[in-house]
Amino acid sequence: MSEKTALSPGPASRVPTGITTGDLARRLGVSPTTVRSWDRRYGIGPAVRLDGTHRRWAPGDVAVLEEMCRLTAAGTPPAEAARAARASGGTPPPRPPVAAAAPAPGDVRREYRGVVHAAARLDGPALEALLAGAVAAYGAAAAWEDVMVPALHAVGRTWESSGDLCVEVEHLLSWHVSTALRRAPGSERRGPGAPVLLACVPAERHTLPLEALAAGLAERGLPLRMFGAAVPAEALDAAVRRTGPAAVTLWSQTRSTADHALAGHVAATGFGLRGARTAPLVLLAGPGWAGRNPPPGAVRPAGLREALELLTQRCGARSEDA
Structure with a gap:
């Protein structure tokens, strides 16, 4: 075998790097269908496609999708979240300090939706951040009555309608609610x-x-x-x-x-x-x-x-x- 032949790139070296859509979906806690839908609707897609169809997600692509998930968990509409995730390149902006205030109805709805979506994805870090933010912003009583209780009821209704299929969602949410309440400032x-x-x-x-x-x-x-x-x-x-x-x-x-x-x-x-x-x-x-x-x-x-x-x-x- 000649040196040229020995050094010629084989099929393995031509396989693009990156993870598959299934691996990415498991990492994000969403379904592969959701990932593909975001790609089609909002252009949140990978830079490399194998044979033009099979997606391979590089680290930069993954960071953008993670930011997309963070924004939608916080209640941002998907189209707006996609634009912000692409613009940021996957780097979340610094969060300004929030002062305690009475929650406005729109803010409460966004907080509540974000908690429910994060629980459905089994996204523990997002739940921790969202619930801690609600307690810090509104106080324990308002966060409990306006965000936590509605989210628990929504998850409970889903569990009742689907048998035991969502019991893990309710358990995860309950644990993070308890954690946020015990960490409330003032002790x-x-x-x-x-x-x-x-x-x-x-x-x-x-x-x-x-x-x-x-x-x-x-x-x-x-x-x-x-x-x-x-x-x-x-x-x-x-x-x-x-x-x-x-x-x-x-x-x-x-x-x-x-x-x-x-x-x-x-x-x-x-x-x-x-x-x-x-x-x-x-x-x-x-x-x-x-x-x-x-x-x-x-x-x-x-x-x-x-x-x-x-x-x-x-x-x-x-x-x-x-």
């Missing part, structure tokens, strides 16, 4: 004084609404103790007697879990010095408590914001008494 500035105890009743395991309340209290600098799901009655009684809380919030998602006897017992639990004993204010939070009057010493807030106001007033009054 480092909680003041002294009698805390607010937060607990699910013994048969209740839905904690996200209680975590939203905890995040709202933390933003206000109020002391709290979170006990989470399915707290046994004996453990709750011991915690009340040991901490002398200003208030106790009991969460019940359904009527089957609401424990009215336990609520009455907690509301009647006294602590403190003889002659100056006091009892906590009990908040019956959640739809499970509907249909019956609260026992003496307990109230049923209409929602998260009302619960925050009641607890803020209660903690302020206890601080003055102390």
